[in-house]
Amino acid sequence: xxxxxxxxxxxxxxxxxxxxxxxxxxxxxxxxxxxxxxxxxxxxxxxxxxxxxxxxxxxxxxxxxxxxxxxxxxxxxxxxxxxxxxxxxxxxxxxxxxxxxxxxxxxxxxxxxxxxxxxxxxxxxxxxxxxxxxxxxxxxxxxxxxxxxxxxxxxxxxxxxxxxxxxxxxxxxxxxxxxxxxxxxxxxxxxxxxxxxxxxxxxxxxxxxxxxxxxxxxxxxxxxxxxxxxxx
Amino acid sequence: xxxxxxxxxxxxxxxxxxxxxxxxxxxxxxxxxxxxxxxxxxxxxxxxxxxxxxxxxxxxxxxxxxxxxxxxxxxxxxxxxxxxxxxxxxxxxxxxxxxxxxxxxxxxxxxxxxxxxxxxxxxxxxxxxxxxxxxxxxxxxxxxxxxxxxxxxxxxxxxxxxxxxxxxxxxxxxxxxxxxxxxxxxxxxxxxxxxxxxxxxxxxxxxxxxxxxxxxxxxxxxxxxxxxxxxx
DNA sequence: CGAATCCTTGAGAGATGTCAAGCATGGTGG
DNA sequence: CCACCATGCTTGACATCTCTCAAGGATTCG
Numbered sequence: 001x002x003x004x005x006x007x008x009x010x011x012x013x014x015x016x017x018x019x020x021x022x023x024x025x026x027x028x029x030x031x032x033x034x035x036x037x038x039x040x041x042x043x044x045x046x047x048x049x050x051x052x053x054x055x056x057x058x059x060x061x062x063x064x065x066x067x068x069x070x071x072x073x074x075x076x077x078x079x080x081x082x083x084x085x086x087x088x089x090x091x092x093x094x095x096x097x098x099x100x101x102x103x104x105x106x107x108x109x110x111x112x113x114x115x116x117x118x119x120x121x122x123x124x125x126x127x128x129x130x131x132x133x134x135x136x137x138x139x140x141x142x143x144x145x146x147x148x149x150x151x152x153x154x155x156x157x158x159x160x161x162x163x164x165x166x167x168x169x170x171x172x173x174x175x176x177x178x179x180x181x182x183x184x185x186x187x188x189x190x191x192x193x194x195x196x197x198x199x200x201x202x203x204x205x206x207x208x209x210x211x212x213x214x215x216x217x218x219x220x221x222x223x224x225x226x227x228x229x230x231x232x
Numbered sequence: 233x234x235x236x237x238x239x240x241x242x243x244x245x246x247x248x249x250x251x252x253x254x255x256x257x258x259x260x261x262x263x264x265x266x267x268x269x270x271x272x273x274x275x276x277x278x279x280x281x282x283x284x285x286x287x288x289x290x291x292x293x294x295x296x297x298x299x300x301x302x303x304x305x306x307x308x309x310x311x312x313x314x315x316x317x318x319x320x321x322x323x324x325x326x327x328x329x330x331x332x333x334x335x336x337x338x339x340x341x342x343x344x345x346x347x348x349x350x351x352x353x354x355x356x357x358x359x360x361x362x363x364x365x366x367x368x369x370x371x372x373x374x375x376x377x378x379x380x381x382x383x384x385x386x387x388x389x390x391x392x393x394x395x396x397x398x399x400x401x402x403x404x405x406x407x408x409x410x411x412x413x414x415x416x417x418x419x420x421x422x423x424x425x426x427x428x429x430x431x432x433x434x435x436x437x438x439x440x441x442x443x444x445x446x447x448x449x450x451x452x453x454x455x456x457x458x459x460x461x462x463x464x
Numbered sequence: 465c466g467a468a469t470c471c472t473t474g475a476g477a478g479a480t481g482t483c484a485a486g487c488a489t490g491g492t493g494g
Numbered sequence: 495c496c497a498c499c500a501t502g503c504t505t506g507a508c509a510t511c512t513c514t515c516a517a518g519g520a521t522t523c524g
Contacts, residue, residue: 050361052447058361075350077456081357100461103343107336117349118307124356125313129282129290131363132408167470176364181512183472215284224309229332368480399502410481415504
């Protein structure tokens, strides 16, 4: 999509020099932790979430290889969110001061990071609109499509059928529903003929109708990066 | 908070060279408009929103002087959101290519823009958690506090009493509720002794309890910008 | 094999939406 | 200056959606 210069490649690789493994279920960062590190997710899937006073949890985002984690430590002394591994993972930690030099020395990479932030922002606002204004069934359908599409970006083999890798409680925490109601909505999607399920695998039987039910928009499409600074 | 060099000041001022007035209710950008412009809001308050298939609206964010508008045109050919004036406004348009040169020539400003994006992100995730996991009453309380705090950033005179400047329908579109239910929640907050209302003015009678009811976090506090590149 | 998790289903409760009507307010044209 | 209209607010009755609680079945892991 954008061709990086060798120097830019090296700068990005320097962010990924160190590796840290993380066990399934392990927390990389907890809310209110003090940290000045950021991370690149290299392998596995993670999620970021917040806990509310009453003990309920809201999942903000699912994270996939290539995503930057804990960018908020650029700004906040204490982390506003918890970051947890959904599968065994490998992350690459780097100090936020590395971000300062990267911005100074590689303006085009700085611009690309802004682009990345905007894509993430669009995904968050889509979820916001879903929580505010769509039905439980639509929200569950949206999560299914989102997960399939992100998984497919890592593995081109994935088609209409994939392993979701989320419990119904996690789907509920992402969609603002209870696990019980998620279960009912999955069954309804099945009865509507939109999906099939077996042993943790989901199969889309009518992807078009599912996307329509979910109000789904692909935020990795429709990009226009022609304004980027030229390679220096 | 951060002291800018004269050159940095000039660079920011260049973004605000031109002015465009906007009437109350007018749209600066509509969803799916093609635009390559961005804006700085100079005067007035605005909102950004999306429309769903069924005609319902979700307000994503309220915008105040100093905010950057339409940053998504850095990324998307077509705008993912509508931006509308809540009061008479003045905006300063600039081409997104100006952003490219600003990033190249002023790394510290680029870093500050990233900081700004992260603050906005935190505000969005707070709203997300509110929509997903808090009661109608809490969401309405949260909007009241948010509006008061942002208005107070422009006008230090504002204390416990302020003019909200939103219709109950707009509060509903921001909180994912119907206007009717917003009305009932406002009444309840009043009966609980947390607020008083008259002629569009809201007065906080028990701000601490209100903030508690709303799960409110001030995202403009707790910043740590010590990592920023040094002034060059 | 036993103990956790996770999933599934039912019944009833609670929160929020829908519809409908009336009231208040402010702006506007006659 | 007044009558009228559009907009927004308020309230009640009822419908619908989602949650809560509870129980049992399935699956995985040690």
